[in-house]
Amino acid sequence: MTFRNWNDTSIKRSTKQKFDTKVAQEYGLEESIFLNVLQFEITYYKTHKTEEKEHKGRWWMNGSVNTFVRLFPFWTKKQIERIIKSCINQDVIITGNYNESKWDKTTWYAFKNEDEWIETK
Secondary structure (H helix, E strand, O other), rough: OOOOOHHHHHHHHHHOOOOOHHHHHHHHHHHHHHHHHHHHHHHHHHHOOOOOOOOOOOOOOOHHHHHHHHHHOOOOHHHHHHHHHHHHHOOOOOEOOOOOOOOOOEEEEEEOHHHOOOOOO
């Protein structure tokens, strides 16, 4: 699992999703739900200075589409792929690969304009 130290049990218990209505109006409802999780996770990593999640001056979250399928059981794999692609095409997020192992193809996600999305105090 790539979300903090979550395991399959905690993902199954996570049944509440929320979204920002302004984000939904600008980028789409499904995108806003996905972006909320991304925002929550990256804020956590940045706030707690999780060094392995910082690369090239940005904070990242890594996760496979299958991980997102478990997190969002109401979406199919194809829907999640479409939502991620939409967020990329709308210039909200970027992707990278910062895996230690060459065979690990897990995608990493960051906000293109991190200061607009991530607040830390």
